[in-house]
Amino acid sequence: MNNGNIFLDLLVRFAPEGTPSWLLDLSAAGVGVGILVAMVSVIAMFCVWMERKVAGHIQCRYGPMYVGGWHGWAQSIADGVKLLLKEDMIPIGADRPLFVLAPALVLGSIFAALAALPLAPGVFFADIDLGLFFILAMSSMTTIGVVMAGWASASKWTVYGAMREAAQVVAYEIPLGISLMVPLIVAGTFNLNEASALQSGWYGMHWYIFQNPFVLPAFALFFISALAETKRAPFDLPEAESELVAGFMTEYSGIRWSFFFMEEYAAMFLMSVVAAVFFLGGFESPFTSLARDVFGEQHFLASLTAGLVLLVKAFGGIFLMMWLRWTLPRVRIDQVMTMGYKYLTPLALLCVLGASIFEALWLGVA
Amino acid sequence: MEPASRVFYTLVTLASLLALGWGAFSAGAPGVSFALFAILTLGGGLMCIWERSVVRSAFSLMATFLGVAGLFLLLGADFLAMAQVLIYVGGILALILFGVMLSPPDLNERSLPRVLGGLAFAGGAAIWLGLRISASVTWATAEELPPMTSHAEEIGVGFLSPEQYVVPFELAAVLLTVALVAAVYIARRRSIDLFPEEDA
Structure with missing residues (x-):
C-alpha cells in the first residue's frame, strides 16, 4: 500500500496470469480516473449544498430545507438531475466545435490537477515528484478553457468575461507561484506526500507556517491569489452577474453549464488542499500524532485519521472562501489589476527574500 | 464547414490514423503515445496555419504546446514538460488570446496555387530532412532507454x-x-x- 499506485497493486493481485503490463497500467489508470471523477462530483455537490447553507445563514435565512428531509441535504442531487434533463442549447452564431470543447477542457484540466493530490499517507492517484508544479501547470489550463467558452459563445457579455479572466489570471498566477515558493524553500520538495510528511513532530504542530516567520504572510498572499485564480468573490469579475449577466458562461445551459460550476468547486478544493499541505501541516495535527501513538504508525485507522484531518482542513479553507464571498463586495477590474501587480507580487517577492535569509542565517542552511 | 476545410481535415485525420497504426505496429504502447503526442503537435500546427480566424489559430496552438510537453515527458524531461505547459499554455497563450480575441476573421478566399505550393514545399522539406536525419542518426529503441526519473x-x-x-x-x-x-x-x-x- 505504501509503494506506488494502490489501484495497480490491487489489479496485479487479482489479474489472471499473463495479462500484458500495458493493459494493467491502462486499467489501473481507468479505475483511478473513475474514482477521481466520482469523488470530485460528490465533493462538488456537497460544496453546492454547503454554499447555499452558508449563504443562507450569513443572510439570516435557512437555505434549502425540504429536499431529502434533513436540512435539504438532497437539494444538490435534485439540481443535478434537473441539469441533466435540461435542454442543451448552442447559439446559432457560436463557434460550435470550440463551444463544445470549452467545458470539457475546463473540467479535464482541473481533474488532471486533482490527480496529484494525496488522500492519506501512502494513498494517492499519482505520486508525482513535481506534484505542485504539475498542479499549477494543469490548473493554468482552465484559463484557456474559460477564454475559449467566452469567445466561442459570440456574445458581448461572454467576450468581456473572457477578457477579464485572461487578464486576471495572468496577473495573479505570478503572486500565486511566488508565494508558494516560500513554503517550498522551507520544505525543499515539490512532492505533496513528502511535503506533508516533513511537518510531523512537535506533536503534529510542526507546520510550515510555524517553521519560518515569512510563511504566514506568504499564506495570506497565497490565499488572496487563490481566490482570484478560482474566480471567487470578491474577484468573480469574469462572472460578475450584476454587470455581465453570467460572464463567460452566459450562453451555456444544462449539463455544460454545470461543468463550469463543478470546475469552480473542484478548483476551490484543489487550492484548499494545496494550502493545507504547504502551509497548514497537511496530514499532521495533534489528532494525527495521537492516532499514530495509539494505533501504531502503519495502522489503517492512523491513515484514516490523517486523511480526515486533511479533509477537515480543506473544507475549512472552502468555508473561508464561502464566508468571504457572502461578506465582501466585488472589487473593480482596475482594483484587481492594481492589487495583483502593485501589491501582491512585490510583497510575495519580499517574503521569498525574507524566508531565504531566515533559512540561511538562523537555521544555517546555506 | 467549407469544402476546402473538409478536404484538409479529412486528410489530417487519415494521416493521424495512419501514424497511430504505424506507432502501435512498430513499437506497441510507447509507439502509440509517441504517435498521439506527435499528432497533437503537428495537427495543432497545421490547424494553426490553415484556419482563417486568428483566434482559432491561437487555440490550436494549445494542442501544439501540449503535444510538445508530452514529447518532453516521453524523453524523461518532466520538469521541462511541466514548465512548457505552465509557461506556454498558462501564460503566453493566454496573453496571445488576450491580444487577438477582438480581431475579426480573415474572410479572403484561399488561393489554390498558394496552398498547393506550400504543401509541396513542406512535403519536400519533410522528405529531404527525414532522409538526411535517418541516414545519420542511430535511434535507441524503447528497451534501451533509461528508466524515467525526476x-x-x-x-x-x-x-x-x-x-x-x-x-x-x-x-x-x-x-x-x-x-x-x-x-x-x-x-x-x-x-x-x-x-x-x-x-x-
Whole structure:
C-alpha cells in the first residue's frame, strides 16, 4: 500500500496470469480516473449544498430545507438531475466545435490537477515528484478553457468575461507561484506526500507556517491569489452577474453549464488542499500524532485519521472562501489589476527574500 | 464547414490514423503515445496555419504546446514538460488570446496555387530532412532507454552551483528584468505623448 499506485497493486493481485503490463497500467489508470471523477462530483455537490447553507445563514435565512428531509441535504442531487434533463442549447452564431470543447477542457484540466493530490499517507492517484508544479501547470489550463467558452459563445457579455479572466489570471498566477515558493524553500520538495510528511513532530504542530516567520504572510498572499485564480468573490469579475449577466458562461445551459460550476468547486478544493499541505501541516495535527501513538504508525485507522484531518482542513479553507464571498463586495477590474501587480507580487517577492535569509542565517542552511 | 476545410481535415485525420497504426505496429504502447503526442503537435500546427480566424489559430496552438510537453515527458524531461505547459499554455497563450480575441476573421478566399505550393514545399522539406536525419542518426529503441526519473534536483543544482550555470542563469535573469523595465518605460512614454492634455 505504501509503494506506488494502490489501484495497480490491487489489479496485479487479482489479474489472471499473463495479462500484458500495458493493459494493467491502462486499467489501473481507468479505475483511478473513475474514482477521481466520482469523488470530485460528490465533493462538488456537497460544496453546492454547503454554499447555499452558508449563504443562507450569513443572510439570516435557512437555505434549502425540504429536499431529502434533513436540512435539504438532497437539494444538490435534485439540481443535478434537473441539469441533466435540461435542454442543451448552442447559439446559432457560436463557434460550435470550440463551444463544445470549452467545458470539457475546463473540467479535464482541473481533474488532471486533482490527480496529484494525496488522500492519506501512502494513498494517492499519482505520486508525482513535481506534484505542485504539475498542479499549477494543469490548473493554468482552465484559463484557456474559460477564454475559449467566452469567445466561442459570440456574445458581448461572454467576450468581456473572457477578457477579464485572461487578464486576471495572468496577473495573479505570478503572486500565486511566488508565494508558494516560500513554503517550498522551507520544505525543499515539490512532492505533496513528502511535503506533508516533513511537518510531523512537535506533536503534529510542526507546520510550515510555524517553521519560518515569512510563511504566514506568504499564506495570506497565497490565499488572496487563490481566490482570484478560482474566480471567487470578491474577484468573480469574469462572472460578475450584476454587470455581465453570467460572464463567460452566459450562453451555456444544462449539463455544460454545470461543468463550469463543478470546475469552480473542484478548483476551490484543489487550492484548499494545496494550502493545507504547504502551509497548514497537511496530514499532521495533534489528532494525527495521537492516532499514530495509539494505533501504531502503519495502522489503517492512523491513515484514516490523517486523511480526515486533511479533509477537515480543506473544507475549512472552502468555508473561508464561502464566508468571504457572502461578506465582501466585488472589487473593480482596475482594483484587481492594481492589487495583483502593485501589491501582491512585490510583497510575495519580499517574503521569498525574507524566508531565504531566515533559512540561511538562523537555521544555517546555506 | 467549407469544402476546402473538409478536404484538409479529412486528410489530417487519415494521416493521424495512419501514424497511430504505424506507432502501435512498430513499437506497441510507447509507439502509440509517441504517435498521439506527435499528432497533437503537428495537427495543432497545421490547424494553426490553415484556419482563417486568428483566434482559432491561437487555440490550436494549445494542442501544439501540449503535444510538445508530452514529447518532453516521453524523453524523461518532466520538469521541462511541466514548465512548457505552465509557461506556454498558462501564460503566453493566454496573453496571445488576450491580444487577438477582438480581431475579426480573415474572410479572403484561399488561393489554390498558394496552398498547393506550400504543401509541396513542406512535403519536400519533410522528405529531404527525414532522409538526411535517418541516414545519420542511430535511434535507441524503447528497451534501451533509461528508466524515467525526476531531474528537478539536477536542474536546480546545475543552475545554482558556481561551477556550472550560475553566471549565465543570473545574466539571463538580469536581461529579462531589463527587458521588463524597458517595456514599462516605453509604454509609459507613449501614453504621455498620446495624451498631452493629461499632464496639465
